[in-house]
Amino acid sequence: MRSGYGWLHQNFRGGGPPPTLPRRYIINIFTTQRGHLSAEDVFTKVQKLYPRTGFATVYRTLDLLRREGILRRFEFGDGRARYELADQNFHHHHLVCRQCGRIINYSDFTKEEEELFRRIEKALKKKYDFAIDSHQLHFYGLCARCQKSKKEEL
Amino acid sequence: MRSGYGWLHQNFRGGGPPPTLPRRYIINIFTTQRGHLSAEDVFTKVQKLYPRTGFATVYRTLDLLRREGILRRFEFGDGRARYELADQNFHHHHLVCRQCGRIINYSDFTKEEEELFRRIEKALKKKYDFAIDSHQLHFYGLCARCQKSKKEEL
DNA sequence: TCCTTATTGATAATGATTCTCAATAGAGTA
DNA sequence: TACTCTATTGAGAATCATTATCAATAAGGA
Incomplete structure (x- = not known):
């Protein structure tokens, strides 16, 4: 697990996953308004910022960010997973x-x-x-x- | 929420849901061996006791028992729900x-x-x-x- | 510009769960 | 025992979230 957003500010092949546009947008969504967002929530929001984004990319990115330790995944019992910023200070x-x-x-x-x-x-x-x-x-x-x-x- | 298994020992129209065979079998599975069973686990086990049982009945019964307060439903993050006996003493x-x-x-x-x-x-x-x-x-x-x-x- | 590699988007596929609907079973009544 | 009423059942279709597939694309380096 990486320690933070470091790779996001690096270039491609800078050691971490490439900080592509969809990835930047999706992280932005989480950092600007804390919440418990479902994949669909995220999809809707990215669509407004970057309409060409597909659903698969949202799922892939959410999972990538979870593996990187940036997001946490929760299940509250309604059948859809929610994601939240993994902020140790909160x-x-x-x-x-x-x-x-x-x-x-x-x-x-x-x-x-x-x-x-x-x-x-x-x-x-x-x-x-x-x-x-x-x-x-x-x-x-x-x-x-x-x-x-x-x-x-x- | 009913208080227990009362209706299970009543006749049909005795006030609660009819204690049909599949329902008795499914409850038995949970009372004889505590565990965290998925719907599929339950289905496999009932099949052995009462082969004509269908998947839909398993899901319906699990949900009925949950509503009756006999089972609890959990999600541990692997995409399938688990059910457990709701035993206040445990x-x-x-x-x-x-x-x-x-x-x-x-x-x-x-x-x-x-x-x-x-x-x-x-x-x-x-x-x-x-x-x-x-x-x-x-x-x-x-x-x-x-x-x-x-x-x-x- | 060409090459290499990872990511993307569209879409199909999966897997768990729920819905639909005709057939059936239980309990009361005659 | 046959009849009626109602709720449950089983089979399979439908749905929902999520994952896999694959050709097209974008980024960085030579």
Whole structure:
């Protein structure tokens, strides 16, 4: 795993994957507005910037960026994967609304969580001989809006 | 959500979904051997017990049982959903091997986790007005076997 | 300009899951 | 036992996200 965007600013054959136009555009999308984007979301957005882009390129690029450690891939249970910038300075977890699919990042409590998780990871490594490199914590429920609309139904 | 398997032992029109043969068989599969079964896994197993069963019935039944609160559905990132018995007395989290896909349940530390998670849930509810009903915690990494085979490669 | 190589776009293929619809099975009733 | 009603079933088609294929293209170096 490379350490960052270095290769993006290099020329072709500069050591990393060539920083082609679609790749630059797709990274831009993620850096300018943090979110949990599906491949389709990304496709729609790149289309506006660079209309000749194909769906295959989007998928390939998302996977490339994931392998490079620039993006993280998540599955929240609705059948389509989401991608997010892998920013070490913004470790967070997710709140997922079962109704509307809205996803909220939260980074409260990360200190306590991190401490507990570090301990857990260490112990699990010892007990199961499992080399842990990451974790995902998702809370599922109903967001404010969906709770309200559910009440109104009754 | 119903509270348990009650309807399974009732007759048809006894208040819940009819406890048909495929449904009984599929539940049996989950109660006799805990695991994280994909739809295909279940299909293969039911086939042996009741060969006329179709794939559609497996999917329908899995979803029915999930809605009834008997099964939980998970996605670990390999593109196929897994189902597990929703046993309140065996709350646990998962270790997922990135290489071979092996999944280990662990229930160590649940006391500390539960305590922290209860606190987090309470605070998130307050801050984001989000009604949390469940969570999933997955650790990703390499299992013992895959670590070993990776070493041997070098 | 030519050569080499990796990426691209269009499209076909895949794989998991869901839908459709006629056939069937269970339970109550006569 | 035969009849009726309704929900479930099985087979296969359809859908959806994702991946693979392959000829055309673009970039950098000679």
